[in-house]
Amino acid sequence: MLRKGHIFKWYIGIFLVFLYAPAILLPVFAFNDSSIVSFPLKGFTTKWFAVLQTNETLHVAVGNSLMIAVTTALFSTLFGVLAARASTRFVFPARRSIMGFIMLPMVLPEIIIGVSLLVVIIQMGFELSLWSIILGHILICTPFCIAILSSAFMNLDQSLEEASFDLGQTRWNTFWLVIIPLVMPGIVASLLIAFTISLDEFIIAFFLAGTEPTLPVYIWGQLRFPAKLPSLMALGTILLVLSISLLLVADYFRRRGIRKTGIENTGGFL
Amino acid sequence: MTQPIIQLSGLDKFYGNFQALSQVDLDIKTGEFFSLLGPSGCGKTTLLRSIAGFETPSAGSLYIDGQSMDGVPANKRPTNMVFQSYAIFPHMSVAENVAYGLKARKLPKAEIKTRVTDAIAMVGLQGFGERASHGLSGGQRQRVALARALVLKPRVLLLDEPLSALDKKLREQMQSELRQLQRAVGITFVLVTHDQEEALTMSDRIAVMFDGTIAQVATPQDLYGQPCSRRVANFIGMMNFLDAKILSTSGETVDVDVQSFGKLTLPLGQATGGLEGCDAVGVRPEMLTILTGSQTAEREIEAVVSEVFYYGDMTYYDVRLPFKEESVTITMRNTAGRSILGVGEKARVGWSASSLLLLK
Amino acid sequence: MTWFQKWRRGEGAQGLFLISPTLAFTLLLLAVPLVMVIVLSFWTQDYLTLHRTFSLENYRTAWTEPMYQYLMARSLKISMLVTAMTVLLAYPVAYFISFRVSPKRKAMWIFLITIPFWTSYLMRIFLWKVILGYNGVVNGSLMGLGVIEQPLSFILYNQNAVVLTLAHAWVPFAILPIFVALERVDRSLIEAAEDLGDTKWRRFLRVTLPLSMPGVIAATIIVFIPTIGDYVTPRLVGGPNGLMIANMIELQFKKANDAPLGAALAISAMIIVTCVALIFIWLNKKYIREAK
Incomplete structure (x- = not known):
């Protein structure tokens, strides 16, 4: 019994090392005073972060990515709210098939989505632009938003809505006064998740990027140049810290939502 | 007594092929404490929700206070409901919950304030107004739900198994409080319950429902003393049954042959559900x-x-x-x-x- | 009230109305493009001119040319290996979180498992290159410890590296559904099995594992299907022998400029993985039924 428990703990420990290996190495090389990304380490420096500040192309790429991520977050959360509300509150014909179809991009290889959007845009005679990337990102982020928002809507006691209606409110006001405040934490979490996914997405962006690169497309281009690698490590570190902070904020809102509705905290994120 | 506050006639409700209500006729008098009693799945909650406006009957008519409720949504009906889960808005304080319906009616702020304070006092929650509602106990939540509904002075208060979530002691205490409250405000209460004791102790009249139909409507004493069928008798308290065979009827009496007890002559009045189909004698x-x-x-x-x-x-x-x-x-x-x-x-x-x- | 008015007020209509924007968007940006890719795969292209006549030429090429057959087989093999490795790695972790971690800590553990996933996708793959490389972390440590004298060369730029890197990328996605399935297992069932005299292992094999199978299936699908479409990992760590079908699809759409062939390859790959996935689900259902 005791020995078996130990084996288990050893396994979990080794697994965590495997899981965290890249995430730990990223900041290590970001602060390493060497232009080659390899061991042994040379010394501490912050110069790779300084390099980032003066890189014009990088700034353009960051700007593009931020614009795409914000737009994607807004639209996919909007689509997510509609779909999650419809699927948790109403019974309608072919509900399971419709939901399955909308959730499909979650399991579809991204290359398929990238390729098919590329074909449509070319065949329709449109130009590739940041908007084509936004459309692709909304498509893949919406299922994640629905997954988060569905649990928020499902935790909502339907009699709350009926109570509001019974007390004389209209359906519209009920939605804004009761439903939205109670699912707000879910909405915030959905916005942040969609933002984070979009910011990091490469495959679709690579297929659909015209002349303007996004941040991951820019990184991809730089990976070929060994001299650029240390500053990419610094960039990766910043992105990692940013992602984790956003996730912590999202999780905070999710927990607050749970506390508010008085439901026991059982599950984790996603 | 003037006209009934609620008049139902020929009410049917289908969910697909399942018939939840079948030809329900019922009058509920103004100011009475009325209970809908039956086992789970008998249609009592569907009936209550039809009165509230959350379910649309498939056929039949429903009048509240002489007005047809056909096409009138729940938010326009003179009824308010206390939900089984109480449905207290978790993101609002006690006072905000109670004020919710008044705000929907766009009453002046000062009036809302006094009415909310009065309603909170009426249910014995003085000083709880600013409390967050998610920290309240079951009994307190129920009082908030009552105050929130009664502050609107509805013609009818609908209560959907409001005591089922409480423990035995608290339930008994709330039963007497509810009864007192009903007398004090004089509003018609319609209570749904599966607990026969609760229905007997609280109600002026009770409708017993089985399988989507009303089996009997009577005062608690009549329901217990003169149930109209073996099923009702068995649901309300205990009853012993002995096989019986009707031998003959003559004017005001009926001759029966009862298992163990032998041949007897009983007044017709003791066939409480009519003579037809009688095959047993019941005794408490x-x-x-x-x-x-x-x-x-x-x-x-x-x-x-x-x-x-x-x-x-x-x-x-x-x-x-x-x-x-x-x-x-x-x-x-x-x-x-x-x-x-x-x-x-x-x-x-x-x-x-x-x-x-x-x-x- | 006519039946139409009744229907419009009913739940069904309201639900459909609410979901229609999302559905319309998905139809327009997923269904329509997929149909167009299918149509495109039946056209042909030489250099810049597109012939819009129906032809099975691309499929003939995709299914008969040895190079494509070989790539497809290799991709399937890698995807299967990745899936098997991911699920095997994930199950004990999910089991640990569900059964050994106190309920209060579970959310934190799940969070802990998902954090590395939020490292930039490209950076993560690139760092595996650093870890596994000739002068990398693994070789450096092993040589430092005196375990080996020459750096190991079989760990980078081959299929092993691709499998390892992809497994790392997908393992959080496998842990989550298995964890959810394990959480749903009624603990009293396991106690009942214990009460009825099953040993720990038999309890696990006869109760816990079959009941958590839906999670394993979900994990398999979630990992297996998207993995076939990854082209970044093979490009960065796969070397010449580690390339997969997605790299070929990308090549056809971009440099080789033969989109119809690329489309045929993409559709063929999707059909094959879907079939494999369906066979897997079917086998599983059969196994569970027989186990009962």
């Missing part, structure tokens, strides 16, 4: 007595005690009567000096023809 356990010493009764029969259940103030005996397979239950009050019989002892059981009901 407390209407039978076990005679001791020199006690005598109008009629007596020899029996053997097969099981004894001691409850402190009462003793329940299961006894075997001649010619009857299942045992019959008799409840006896444990008065001073009364000895308890043991299993296997012989007992003289006293009964009277006037306590028998002829049932279908």
